[in-house]
Amino acid sequence: MQAGVVPSWPLPYARFRLAFEASRGTRLPPYPGSAWRGAFGWALRDLACVTGQPDCRGCAFASRCVYQRLFETARQGRPESGMTTHAPHPFVLRLPPSHPAGLVLVDIHLFGEAMRWLDEVVMAFARAGRAGVGGARNRLGLVRVLQRVGGSWAELSPDSGRLTPFPAAVDEPPDIACVGRQVRVELQSPLRIVRRGRPLRPEELTPRHFVHALYARVRKLARAQGQTLQMFWPQVPSEVGFAGVSLRWIDFCRRSSRQGRRHPIGGIAGHFDLSLAGLETAWPLLWHGQFLHVGKLTAIGHGGYRLRWHSVAGGASAGQMTDPREQDI
Numbered sequence: 001m002q003a004g005v006v007p008s009w010p011l012p013y014a015r016f017r018l019a020f021e022a023s024r025g026t027r028l029p030p031y032p033g034s035a036w037r038g039a040f041g042w043a044l045r046d047l048a049c050v051t052g053q054p055d056c057r058g059c060a061f062a063s064r065c066v067y068q069r070l071f072e073t074a075r076q077g078r079p080e081s082g083m084t085t086h087a088p089h090p091f092v093l094r095l096p097p098s099h100p101a102g103l104v105l106v107d108i109h110l111f112g113e114a115m116r117w118l119d120e121v122v123m124a125f126a127r128a129g130r131a132g133v134g135g136a137r138n139r140l141g142l143v144r145v146l147q148r149v150g151g152s153w154a155e156l157s158p159d160s161g162r163l164t165p166f167p168a169a170v171d172e173p174p175d176i177a178c179v180g181r182q183v184r185v186e187l188q189s190p191l192r193i194v195r196r197g198r199p200l201r202p203e204e205l206t207p208r209h210f211v212h213a214l215y216a217r218v219r220k221l222a223r224a225q226g227q228t229l230q231m232f233w234p235q236v237p238s239e240v241g242f243a244g245v246s247l248r249w250i251d252f253c254r255r256s257s258r259q260g261r262r263h264p265i266g267g268i269a270g271h272f273d274l275s276l277a278g279l280e281t282a283w284p285l286l287w288h289g290q291f292l293h294v295g296k297l298t299a300i301g302h303g304g305y306r307l308r309w310h311s312v313a314g315g316a317s318a319g320q321m322t323d324p325r326e327q328d329i
Contacts (some may be wrong), residue, residue: 010227015148020140033301035134044124087224090114112225174288188266189304202247208236234282243274
């Protein structure tokens with residue numbers, strides 16, 4: 001690949017928003033991503049399972065099961081080497097920080113083949129809402145399903161009993177020449193990048209860690225969908241630091257009902273300024289990463305961020321990206 005040539009984006013994805021009507025007394029946890037994922041997974045398995053068995057291991061229908069394909073994704077790697085891992089989930093949850101009066105919003109982004117299961121995903125979320133998210137008192141009724149199309153939210157209506165999504169149209173990144181010399185990365189949910197078996201703390205995070213974790217995630221997602229990421233590994237010197245930084249650690253846990261114990265799921269919050277010098281070919285990674293997330297626990301909403309920049313010619317506000325979680329429903 002020639003230097004400076006930006007390859008085409010290999011991974012299709014679509015962004016959906018579910019609007020739930022909240023009952024009086026609804027009190028979701030401060031970081032409800034884990035509660036939403038757990039409720040969604042339970043409801044999807046309940047809808048999809050045809051055997052009624054308590055465990056999915058050895059199921060003859062695994063290759064055709066939407067629950068298996070979304071939540072128990074196949075292992076990747078070389079079994080003979082002992083180095084195998086689960087493929088990344090083909091979805092992320094994205095939870096808007098604020099909601100219109102009386103509503104609870106949940107965004108779900110589906111990647112590749114997962115887009116064809118929109119109907120099953122929506123039905124599972126509807127069932128999860130009715131049962132209660134993070135407790136029976138949090139019963140939610142699904143009232144609208146929307147898809148991000150052409151810079152705005154378009155409502156989806158059932159056609160012959162099923163939802164028909166609009167064709168996936170990936171937003172192309174702006175011309176990097178119009179962005180300027182650096183961008184601000186605002187972390188919208190905790191960032192958890194694991195190195196040598198432990199999560200990086202705010203004082204340890206570097207541009208190299210962030211860009212390499214983003215590249216690794218997109219490469220795994222593309223491989224799981226049978227695509228190849230036509231992009232060289234970004235060369236970011238280890239000594240390069242952030243142009244500006246304001247980061248802190250958020251420490252909290254989630255409780256696993258299946259395992260009967262609590263798991264730490266804390267991560268980094270705040271923002272940092274990243275110089276684009278030398279990262280021209282990685283610009284699509286940074287742009288699309290806003291919708292794919294980065295690091296660990298993306299299925300519960302971790303690793304979400306947005307970009308801001310000062311355009312070369314337009315002043316401070318002209319080059320700022322619109323928040324990908326706009327409230328205009």
